[in-house]
Amino acid sequence: MSESREPYVLGTGDDELARLGLQHRIWSDIAHEGWRRAGFGEGMRILDVGCGPGYASEDLAAIVGPSGEIVAVDESENFIRALESRRLPNVRAVLADVQEYEPSPDSFDGAYARWVLCFLGDPGRAVMRVSASLKSGGMFVVQDYFNYRALSVFPRPRVQAEVISAVERAWRERGGDPDFALRLPAMMKENGLEIVSIRPILRLASFGDELWSWPLTFFSNFLPVLVNNGYLGRQVADEYLGAMQEASRSERGFFSTPPVYEIIGRRR
Ligand SMILES: C[S@@+](CC[C@H](N)C(=O)[O-])C[C@H]1O[C@@H](n2cnc3c(N)ncnc32)[C@H](O)[C@@H]1O
Numbered sequence: 001m002s003e004s005r006e007p008y009v010l011g012t013g014d015d016e017l018a019r020l021g022l023q024h025r026i027w028s029d030i031a032h033e034g035w036r037r038a039g040f041g042e043g044m045r046i047l048d049v050g051c052g053p054g055y056a057s058e059d060l061a062a063i064v065g066p067s068g069e070i071v072a073v074d075e076s077e078n079f080i081r082a083l084e085s086r087r088l089p090n091v092r093a094v095l096a097d098v099q100e101y102e103p104s105p106d107s108f109d110g111a112y113a114r115w116v117l118c119f120l121g122d123p124g125r126a127v128m129r130v131s132a133s134l135k136s137g138g139m140f141v142v143q144d145y146f147n148y149r150a151l152s153v154f155p156r157p158r159v160q161a162e163v164i165s166a167v168e169r170a171w172r173e174r175g176g177d178p179d180f181a182l183r184l185p186a187m188m189k190e191n192g193l194e195i196v197s198i199r200p201i202l203r204l205a206s207f208g209d210e211l212w213s214w215p216l217t218f219f220s221n222f223l224p225v226l227v228n229n230g231y232l233g234r235q236v237a238d239e240y241l242g243a244m245q246e247a248s249r250s251e252r253g254f255f256s257t258p259p260v261y262e263i264i265g266r267r268r
Pocket residue numbers: 007008012020024049050051052053055056073074075076079096097098099113114115116119120
C-alpha cells in the first residue's frame with residue numbers, strides 16, 4: 001500500500017488530519033445519533049470503514065467499552081499511524097483498501113462509514129465486503145453526500161458555481177461521486193442488507209456558529225490543491241475564500257451544508 005497512489009482527493013497530510021479532527025467535533029452529535037439509532041452498544045464489535053485518523057473510532061471505542069472491539073480500516077499510513085499512536089486498548093487499526101479488505105464473515109455487530117464510499121471507484125465492492133462481515137441483524141450506518149452542489153453561501157459568491165464544479169470535477173476524476181448517497185440503498189439491497197432508515201441531514205451556519213469553521217477549513221485546505229492541479233484559477237479561488245470569510249463574519253451571512261444522507265442497512 002503506497003501513499004503515492006493517493007486516490008483520496010483531499011490528501012492525507014497533516015493539514016487534512018487536523019481538518020478531520022475539527023470536522024469530527026462538528027459532526028460528532030450526528031454520528032452518535034446514527035449509532036444510537038442502530039443500537040450500537042457495550043460489548044459489540046464494530047468496523048469503522050475508512051476511519052481516517054480514527055476520531056469516530058475513538059468515540060465508538062468508548063461506546064463498546066473494554067469488552068467490545070473497534071476494527072478501524074483506512075488506506076492512509078499517516079492516518080493509521082496517528083490512530084495507533086493513541087494506543088486505544090480496544091481499537092485495532094488496519095492499513096488496507098476497504099474495497100479489498102476481507103474481515104472474517106459474520107464477525108461484526110455493526111459497521112460505520114462516514115464520507116468514505118463517496119470517494120471510492122468501486123463502492124459496491126466495499127459494501128459487499130462490509131455486508132459479508134456483519135452477523136445476521138448487524139447494522140451498517142452510512143453518512144454520505146448527495147447533491148453536493150446544493151452547498152450554498154449567502155451572500156452568494158459570484159464564483160460559487162465555478163468553484164463547486166471544480167471541486168466535483170477533481171473528485172470524480174479520482175473515481176469518486178459527490179452524489180453517491182442516492183445509489184446506496186440499491187447497493188445495500190443487492191448485497192444482503194435491508195434498509196432500516198434513510199434520514200437526510202442539512203445544517204445551516206449563521207453568525208457566530210462553530211459550523212462556519214467547517215467550510216472555511218475545507219476550502220482553505222482544498223482550493224490551493226485545485227489551483228495547483230489546474231482545476232481553478234488562483235484569483236477565482238481567492239475570491240471565493242474571501243467571500244466565504246466575509247459571509248462568516250457578517251450577521252447577514254449563512255452557510256448551508258450539502259445534504260448528508262444517513263442510511264442504515266441491516267444484514268438479513
Ligand atoms: C473524509 S475522510 C473521512 C474519515 C472518517 N470516516 C471520518 O469521518 O472522520 C475519507 C477517508 O477515506 C479514506 N479512504 C479513501 N479511499 C479509501 C480506500 N479505498 N480504502 C480505505 N480508505 C480510504 C481516506 O484515507 C480518508 O481517511
